[in-house]
Amino acid sequence: MLPLRDKNPSGVVPWAVYGLIAANSLVFVHELSLPPQGLMALVARYGMVPRQVTLAVRGRADPVTAILVPAIASMFLHGGWAHLIGNMWFLHIFGDNVEDSLGHLGFLAFYVFCGLIATAAQYVLYPKSPVPTIGASGAIAGVLGAYFVTWPGARIVTLIPLFLVFPVVELPAILVLGFWFLIQFFQGAASLGVAFAHGVAYWAHVGGFVTGALLMLALPQRRRRSSS
Numbered sequence: 001m002l003p004l005r006d007k008n009p010s011g012v013v014p015w016a017v018y019g020l021i022a023a024n025s026l027v028f029v030h031e032l033s034l035p036p037q038g039l040m041a042l043v044a045r046y047g048m049v050p051r052q053v054t055l056a057v058r059g060r061a062d063p064v065t066a067i068l069v070p071a072i073a074s075m076f077l078h079g080g081w082a083h084l085i086g087n088m089w090f091l092h093i094f095g096d097n098v099e100d101s102l103g104h105l106g107f108l109a110f111y112v113f114c115g116l117i118a119t120a121a122q123y124v125l126y127p128k129s130p131v132p133t134i135g136a137s138g139a140i141a142g143v144l145g146a147y148f149v150t151w152p153g154a155r156i157v158t159l160i161p162l163f164l165v166f167p168v169v170e171l172p173a174i175l176v177l178g179f180w181f182l183i184q185f186f187q188g189a190a191s192l193g194v195a196f197a198h199g200v201a202y203w204a205h206v207g208g209f210v211t212g213a214l215l216m217l218a219l220p221q222r223r224r225r226s227s228s
Contacts, residue, residue, distance in 0.1 A: 001158050003093050003176055004168065008154035010100035016107045017095040021088050024136055027076040028084050046073035047132025050123045070132075075115045077134035087136045093156075094147045095140075101150065102219065110215060114142020114208045121207025125192070138204035141184075142212030148177040149213045181209050 031039055048070040055061035078084040099107040118138020147154070152174035159168050188202030 010096040014096035050129040115139030118204040118208030122204040138208035141208030145209035145212030146216035
């Protein structure tokens with residue numbers, strides 16, 4: 001299922017969402033400007049590498065360069081056009097309502113915190129992996145979790161690929177986002193038997209989604225607008 005838009009207008013201009021989309025896009029343009037070796041060096045330096053984190057925890061690597069810097073920088077790196085566009089599209093659709101509810105600065109803090117916990121969840125399951133974890137997916141999963149618990153009945157205009165037919169229907173957010181979460185969970189469960197995580201960081205998605213949902217239930221919110 002591909003969400004196209006929601007029918008749940010927010011009450012503010014989502015400047016934080018726009019800023020995050022712009023920042024991620026600018027970083028990706030920089031990635032495109034690099035030669036292959038330069039891009040690999042960038043990802044190795046600023047991606048979150050679980051094996052390096054483990055070395056830092058054991059006192060065998062610099063915690064600043066192995067943990068602190070990559071923890072933030074990795075959220076702005078993407079592995080290709082599909083990775084970037086998919087993440088920014090979901091942030092665009094679902095982020096404005098969460099920003100409206102938490103305020104601009106509150107949303108930014110929420111976004112970063114969800115991203116950090118998402119990365120930590122991936123690390124806990126693959127502490128020896130040499131594969132860098134990059135992307136805004138974990139933070140955006142937190143936004144999806146927040147939307148899921150706050151506006152479960154909001155109507156989401158969704159494209160459903162069915163072989164050669166592509167119907168567009170309106171579905172409740174609880175179904176669209178619940179289906180997305182289940183895919184992440186079961187794909188993550190299927191990957192638990194491998195030694196290292198490759199490809200999609202499913203457990204970062206799961207960790208971010210759960211964190212966002214719990215935070216949204218616990219945090220005071222400015223407003224909850226009707227989804228009708």
